[in-house]
Amino acid sequence: MAYSEKVMDHYENPRNVGTLDKDAANVGTGMVGAPACGDVMRLQIQVSDDGIIENAVFKTYGCGSAIASSSLVTEWMKGKTLEEAKKIKNLDIAEELALPPVKVHCSVLAEDAISAAVEDYLKKRAG
Amino acid sequence: MSVYLDNNSTTALDPQVLDAMLPYFKDIHGNPSSVHRYGRLTRNALEQARDQVARLAGARNEQVIFTSGGTEANNLAILGALSHKAPAHLAVSSIEHASIIEPAKSLFKKGWKLDLVNVDSGCYILADNLKSVISEDTRLVSVMMANNETGVVQDIQSLKQGIQSDQILFHSDASQVAGKLPLNFNEINIDMMTLSSHKIYGPQGAGALIANRSIELEPVLYGGGQERGIRNGTENIAAIVGFGAAAELAIKQLEETQKHLRSLRDQLERELAAMQNITLFAAESDRLPNTLQFAVNDFDGEALLMLLDKKGIAVSSGSACQSSAGAPSHVLLAMGVKPELAKHAIRVSFGRNNIAKDVQILIEALKDITLIQHKSMCVG
Amino acid sequence: MSNLKLPIYFDYSATTPVDERVAEAMIKCMTFDGNFGNPASRSHAFGWNSEEAVEEARGHVAALINADPREIVWTSGATESNNLAIKGVAHFYKKNGKHIITSKTEHKAVLDTCRQLEREGYDVTYLDPEPNGLIDLKKLADAMRDDTILVSIMHVNNEIGVIQDIAAIGEMCRERKIIFHVDAAQSAGKVDIDLEKMKVDLMSFSAHKIYGPKGIGALYVRRKPRIRLEAQMHGGGHERGMRSGTLATHQIVGMGEAFRIAKQEMHAENDRIMKLRNRLWNGFKDMEEVYLNGDFEHRVAGNLNVSFNFVEGESLIMALKDIAVSSGSACTSSSLEPSYVLRALGRSDELAHSSLRFTIGRYTKEEEIDYTINLVKQAVSKLRDLSPLWDMFKEGVDLNSVEWAAH
Numbered sequence: 001m002a003y004s005e006k007v008m009d010h011y012e013n014p015r016n017v018g019t020l021d022k023d024a025a026n027v028g029t030g031m032v033g034a035p036a037c038g039d040v041m042r043l044q045i046q047v048s049d050d051g052i053i054e055n056a057v058f059k060t061y062g063c064g065s066a067i068a069s070s071s072l073v074t075e076w077m078k079g080k081t082l083e084e085a086k087k088i089k090n091l092d093i094a095e096e097l098a099l100p101p102v103k104v105h106c107s108v109l110a111e112d113a114i115s116a117a118v119e120d121y122l123k124k125r126a127g
Numbered sequence: 128m129s130v131y132l133d134n135n136s137t138t139a140l141d142p143q144v145l146d147a148m149l150p151y152f153k154d155i156h157g158n159p160s161s162v163h164r165y166g167r168l169t170r171n172a173l174e175q176a177r178d179q180v181a182r183l184a185g186a187r188n189e190q191v192i193f194t195s196g197g198t199e200a201n202n203l204a205i206l207g208a209l210s211h212k213a214p215a216h217l218a219v220s221s222i223e224h225a226s227i228i229e230p231a232k233s234l235f236k237k238g239w240k241l242d243l244v245n246v247d248s249g250c251y252i253l254a255d256n257l258k259s260v261i262s263e264d265t266r267l268v269s270v271m272m273a274n275n276e277t278g279v280v281q282d283i284q285s286l287k288q289g290i291q292s293d294q295i296l297f298h299s300d301a302s303q304v305a306g307k308l309p310l311n312f313n314e315i316n317i318d319m320m321t322l323s324s325h326k327i328y329g330p331q332g333a334g335a336l337i338a339n340r341s342i343e344l345e346p347v348l349y350g351g352g353q354e355r356g357i358r359n360g361t362e363n364i365a366a367i368v369g370f371g372a373a374a375e376l377a378i379k380q381l382e383e384t385q386k387h388l389r390s391l392r393d394q395l396e397r398e399l400a401a402m403q404n405i406t407l408f409a410a411e412s413d414r415l416p417n418t419l420q421f422a423v424n425d426f427d428g429e430a431l432l433m434l435l436d437k438k439g440i441a442v443s444s445g446s447a448c449q450s451s452a453g454a455p456s457h458v459l460l461a462m463g464v465k466p467e468l469a470k471h472a473i474r475v476s477f478g479r480n481n482i483a484k485d486v487q488i489l490i491e492a493l494k495d496i497t498l499i500q501h502k503s504m505c506v507g
Numbered sequence: 508m509s510n511l512k513l514p515i516y517f518d519y520s521a522t523t524p525v526d527e528r529v530a531e532a533m534i535k536c537m538t539f540d541g542n543f544g545n546p547a548s549r550s551h552a553f554g555w556n557s558e559e560a561v562e563e564a565r566g567h568v569a570a571l572i573n574a575d576p577r578e579i580v581w582t583s584g585a586t587e588s589n590n591l592a593i594k595g596v597a598h599f600y601k602k603n604g605k606h607i608i609t610s611k612t613e614h615k616a617v618l619d620t621c622r623q624l625e626r627e628g629y630d631v632t633y634l635d636p637e638p639n640g641l642i643d644l645k646k647l648a649d650a651m652r653d654d655t656i657l658v659s660i661m662h663v664n665n666e667i668g669v670i671q672d673i674a675a676i677g678e679m680c681r682e683r684k685i686i687f688h689v690d691a692a693q694s695a696g697k698v699d700i701d702l703e704k705m706k707v708d709l710m711s712f713s714a715h716k717i718y719g720p721k722g723i724g725a726l727y728v729r730r731k732p733r734i735r736l737e738a739q740m741h742g743g744g745h746e747r748g749m750r751s752g753t754l755a756t757h758q759i760v761g762m763g764e765a766f767r768i769a770k771q772e773m774h775a776e777n778d779r780i781m782k783l784r785n786r787l788w789n790g791f792k793d794m795e796e797v798y799l800n801g802d803f804e805h806r807v808a809g810n811l812n813v814s815f816n817f818v819e820g821e822s823l824i825m826a827l828k829d830i831a832v833s834s835g836s837a838c839t840s841s842s843l844e845p846s847y848v849l850r851a852l853g854r855s856d857e858l859a860h861s862s863l864r865f866t867i868g869r870y871t872k873e874e875e876i877d878y879t880i881n882l883v884k885q886a887v888s889k890l891r892d893l894s895p896l897w898d899m900f901k902e903g904v905d906l907n908s909v910e911w912a913a914h
Contacts, residue, residue, distance in 0.1 A: 003825070011822070011825060014893060017892065017893055019898065031895065033911070034911030035855075035856055035857040035860070035896060035906060035911070036856035036857075036911070037856075038819055038820075038821075038845065038856075038860045039819070040894075040895055040896055040911075041895070042895035042898075059893055059894060059895040059898060060893060060894070060895065061817065061818070061819050061893075061894040061895060061896045061897075062819050062822065063819055063821040063822050063825075064821065064822050064825045066819075066822075067822060067893065140537040145534065145537055149530075149534075152524070152525035152529075152530045152533070152720065153524050153525055153527070153530060154524075156516075156522060156523065156524035156525065157518075157521070157522065157831070158518070158521040158522040160521070161518055161521050161522075161831070161833055162821075162824060162833070162834075163514065163518065163824065163828075163831035163832065163833070164514050164828070164831060165514070165516060165518065165831050166518075166521075166831075195583030195584075195587070195722060195752060195755075196583075196752050196755075197752075198740060198742040198751050198752030199583065199740060199752055201742070202740050202741055202742070206741075224742070225741075225742045225751070226741065226742030226751060226752070229741030229742050229751065230741040230742075232741075233741055325755075330537060330755065330757065330758075331755030331756060331757065331758065332583070332722045332723065332755030332757075332758045333722070347590075347739065347740065348586050348587050348590045348616070348739075349586075349590055349615075349616060349619035349620040349622075349623050350586040350589070350590070350614070350615050350616030350619055350620070351586065351614075351615045351616065352615070359586050359615075359616060359619070360583060360584045360585075360586030360587060360616070361522065361584060361586070361713075361715060361721055361722075362721065362722075363583070363584075363720070363721045363722020363723075363758075364721055365720060365721065365722075366720075366721070366722050366755070366758070
């Protein structure tokens with residue numbers, strides 16, 4: 001399978017790999033996918049009091065496109081409000097990385113990871 | 128010294144084709160299904176060859192399905208298109224190659240109705256004869272584009288137009304036509320067409336079925352999903368690359384080749400016509416530029432072949448696949464030629480490598496042989 | 508490292524390069540000065556020379572497996588051999604019964620053919636192998652019925668390299684008068700095959716797995732007791748009517764030469780390859796969470812199939828772009844499914860997704876093994892740093908207890 005240059009770049013130099021304290025009040029964690037499907041993405045955001053995403057990190061088990069998709073969204077999310085982050089759609093990701101059709105599910109997974117992380121943060125705030 | 132005049136049976140590999148193939152034996156040896164770089168390189172080569180063969184066929188690259196040769200392509204056309212359907216009716220011409228007739232017969236044994244459509248004395252399939260066997264039940268018609276023995280070229284476009292039905296698939300075996308006459312699959316508007324690599328100075332072991340994407344083809348071989356799952360099995364990359372290179376050359380050299388072949392054939396025909404006791408077959412018909420079939424009357428064909436071979440001249444009595452059977456040519460019989468005469472038939476098929484001197488050598492040899500025969504007959 | 512040619516080829520089970528000696532023999536047949544004729548042309552010397560070359564090659568193939576040359580039928584490859592054997596027997600002997608036994612770890616060419624026969628009304632039993640990849644002979648015996656006409660079991664598995672006990676299965680089949688087909692595409696030239704002794708009725712071979720050309724294979728069809736087949740490719744009646752189509756002389760000659768070389772060199776070559784394979788495994792086996800797939804003892808010399816847990820196979824292959832390896836069999840690797848062979852062994856999905864197959868062959872060098880061990884260690888460590896599953900494993904989370912948001 002031929003990968004685009006952007007996928008290769010993110011895969012070889014993944015941005016924002018890491019782990020945040022999942023119990024911290026200002027951290028939201030989204031984990032999507034399943035080992036059986038060959039992809040698991042964990043996306044974490046750290047949100048400031050005024051609702052801006054200060055930091056975003058990920059770890060991903062999956063193919064190069066899955067790793068690139070999650071690396072890309074951490075870059076995109078930083079500095080955005082939660083509302084803005086939720087507007088990132090899988091098609092934007094797929095287009096940016098020039099994903100082939102068989103890999104579009106990776107971008108879907110990344111979009112799901114964003115929602116899950118935001119939901120988790122909001123749930124903590126509400127609780 | 129040897130003179131090879133059996134190019135409808137197989138052609139010698141063009142040195143340029145061999146050069147194109149060589150890297151794929153050793154250096155570029157991947158399996159096209161593999162993800163890694165070795166696999167990718169062979170996959171690219173496969174697709175380039177597909178483009179080249181598509182251009183030769185006048186088709187689009189996605190219409191090309193690579194096979195192990197013309198026989199498999201013909202089997203795929205008949206069995207692949209029909210074996211998953213409820214038994215109905217198919218019609219093939221009576222002069223088809225065995226790789227059409229035999230799969231058709233195997234369907235017949237499974238309950239299909241089969242018509243073998245006859246040719247006239249000029250080796251033509253008549254549109255009216257074909258139409259007369261077509262019914263609502265007909266699912267497929269196969270008529271070869273040019274006959275391997277007589278070289279007679281059928282008017283496929285008119286035959287196809289004569290059958291106004293979307294229900295009926297039209298297949299044509301164009302193995303003998305490629306490289307000798309222009310091909311235009313999409314213009315003549317048929318559904319499937321067969322090509323073979325080793326008839327156009329490519330290697331043995333590669334062929335193609337050109338098929339419209341809309342046709343549901345059941346594989347003849349099941350397996351790893353290659354060629355869209357229609358033709359499974361690891362692709363024979365070197366041979367396919369060679370097929371592609373041969374197709375490219377065939378396109379480039381078509382006009383020149385055609386002229387060259389025609390001049391040799393016409394020269395031989397003139398010389399033969401001037402001799403006594405010679406019968407030319409289908410000489411009035413529209414033929415491939417390289418093919419000529421004749422008989423020396425009352426001279427046993429088998430013996431003549433052997434005597435010519437002793438002199439280093441390779442010709443054939445008909446198609447190679449039947450030349451071990453010893454029976455008279457089914458094509459000539461279908462044209463109404465008497466069995467006694469048909470048994471004596473000799474086919475000469477010229478190729479790119481032949482030169483004018485080859486014609487002279489053949490003529491001299493024929494005169495020699497037939498003269499000795501006459502003498503010995505007189506003495507005996 | 509500077510003298511290594513990259514990428515290093517570790518995919519000899521997918522296909523092998525053509526041996527120099529094979530290429531030479533083939534080229535001789537392809538040019539005008541050589542044997543380029545159509546071997547079916549009986550009327551001239553061009554045809555005869557080709558026929559002689561074809562028969563010589565048939566002899567070489569027969570010699571490697573101790574068979575009679577008349578028992579060798581040429582085909583376009585192992586896929587066609589498998590199709591011809593299985594469909595050919597099923598169609599010819601259908602009056603005797605319609606039950607077939609095979610295993611879940613066979614090559615697709617066998618499995619898909621069996622599925623087609625199921626659509627035609629045949630009944631197929633797919634045996635589950637043991638976790639080490641081997642067939643339990645008792646389970647095979649239990650599956651045999653009065654209407655069983657065919658057993659098809661591969662000799663060496665293409666993914667995990669395990670060697671089945673073909674001799675024993677042959678005895679079981681002969682005793683019950685069941686026809687026995689063996690796909691030997693991966694074993695010829697690597698494991699001893701003696702068809703005088705082994706009670707195998709049909710055996711499939713491929714040339715391009717043992718340094719011969721692509722596009723040519725053979726099917727061994729036993730003469731005593733005689734096995735009959737219904738032809739699958741119809742036409743000019745080549746190969747005693749069992750397989751029609753012009754024989755590609757240069758390819759047959761190439762296959763013959765490859766088999767001749769294999770007979771001469773296989774034992775020495777196996778020793779060398781086994782050493783390299785063991786060196787590679789020794790380089791991996793002490794890493795954390797590394798699993799060997801398939802039995803180690805009953806295994807062909809050149810195969811190593813390893814799962815690096817918590818690392819996904821495709822991303823691992825991407826990290827290893829300096830080596831050419833495969834995750835699962837080449838024919839299925841463009842799909843996203845994990846290897847069906849590893850799944851049949853009962854491997855978890857994670858482990859199946861994390862597998863790499865290294866296959867070592869004639870041109871593999873020791874430096875390449877050492878370079879690869881290093882490269883793989885680095886890549887696995889990098890990807891585990893990226894893997895949330897590795898984190899969880901390190902934290903002691905049981906992954907099976909997690910409720911995954913399947914998507």
